[in-house]
Amino acid sequence: MTVSIDPRPTYFGDRMVVTGTYAATDTSIDLSGLLASIDMATVTPTGPLAPATLETGGNADASDAAPHTFSEFATVDGTTITVHTPAAAQATIGGTFFAIGRRS
Numbered sequence: 001m002t003v004s005i006d007p008r009p010t011y012f013g014d015r016m017v018v019t020g021t022y023a024a025t026d027t028s029i030d031l032s033g034l035l036a037s038i039d040m041a042t043v044t045p046t047g048p049l050a051p052a053t054l055e056t057g058g059n060a061d062a063s064d065a066a067p068h069t070f071s072e073f074a075t076v077d078g079t080t081i082t083v084h085t086p087a088a089a090q091a092t093i094g095g096t097f098f099a100i101g102r103r104s
Helices: none
Strands: 010-012 015-022 028-030 035-045 073-077 080-084 095-103
Touching: 015 035, 035 073, 035 080
Parallel strands: none
Antiparallel strands: 010 015, 015 095, 028 080, 035 095, 073 080
């Protein structure tokens, strides 16, 4: 696993903001060493994406469908962020993450 956590978290009250990066091989980010629970999390892929060619009106066709118009997204379970892709066969790209949670 190549998750890298920024060593400068931000605190406000009993909450902590944690940022970092994850690699294309990472499907989960464990923050149990820092947070008791996660309130919200986002992932932002930084690798190359297939071009999104969204068209409107009479030009809209099957080329506008997933997976190439969407990228990775995250779900949270306790203190773990899970990285998902819109299509089962699609590989993760890697990128940055952002989480806010209760300090442990």
